[in-house]
Every structure is written in structure tokens, then in C-alpha cells.
Amino acid sequence: MEAYQYECASADIEELARVISDLFPDQTRFAERLAEEGGTPVLTVQWVAMRFGATARKITMSVVFAPLALARYRALPARARGRSFAVLRAFVEASLGSLEEQYANGEAVPREVTVELGDEFA
Helix, strand or coil, X not given: CCCEEEEXXXXXXXXXXXXXXXXXXXXXXXXEEECCCCCCEEEEEXXXXXXXXXXXXXXXXXXXXXXXXXXXXXXXXXXXXXXXXXXXXXXXXXXXXXXXXXXHCCCCCCCXXXXXXXXXXX
16 A cells, blocks of 8 residues: 555656655645646645544645746756755645644634745745
8 A cells, every 4th residue: 555645747746745745644645736827736735634623534735836936946956956845844834733723722624725835935
């Protein structure tokens, strides 16, 4: 059984999925889709969250990249992408932390979350 599922058409989007995969439980699905406006790739992460209540719930996180930032990232040589990886991880970790905080405060945890990365990404 594969721990994670990667369904990304672009090698660089799959690389970004692998950078954050350890933040999610086994059986998480990472997929690439195109944004409705502009056709920029979006990384979607789908997992079953066990820690947000008595029942498991499927949550989808969409990581949206600003088109110019993604273009700059793609133009970087592989050895220079570490900062972008760190920014991606920080934003995803903060989003997951926010979900945990909402649950701890007795608030409803949304089933869909969006993480937007702009110029800070690349």
C-alpha cells in the first residue's frame, strides 16, 4: 500500500507535493489541477482528518500559486529552490495549525481550505 498518492502532471508540482507530504497522514492524495481563471496549476491535497472530532472527515487543501511567482519558481535552478520549499512548508503548517486551533476552540473545521502563495514564494 502506497503511503501517499501523487497525481501531478508536472514534475515540479509533484516535487512541491513531496516537500509537504510528511505534514499529512498516510493515504493522502496530492493532485494537480488547473485554476479556473488563468489555467495556473493548483496543488490539491485531500486527506482524512481523524483529529477534528469523533468522526473522520475528508478535507481538501488547495495550494494556489500566483502565476508570476510560479513562473519565477520554475525559472530557478533546482539548487536555488530551497527558500520556496521553506515558504510552502511554512504556509501549509500555519494553515494546519489554524485548523487545529479552530477545533480546539470548539469551532467548526472547514472541509475546504485554500493556501495562497504570492511573491513570497519565489
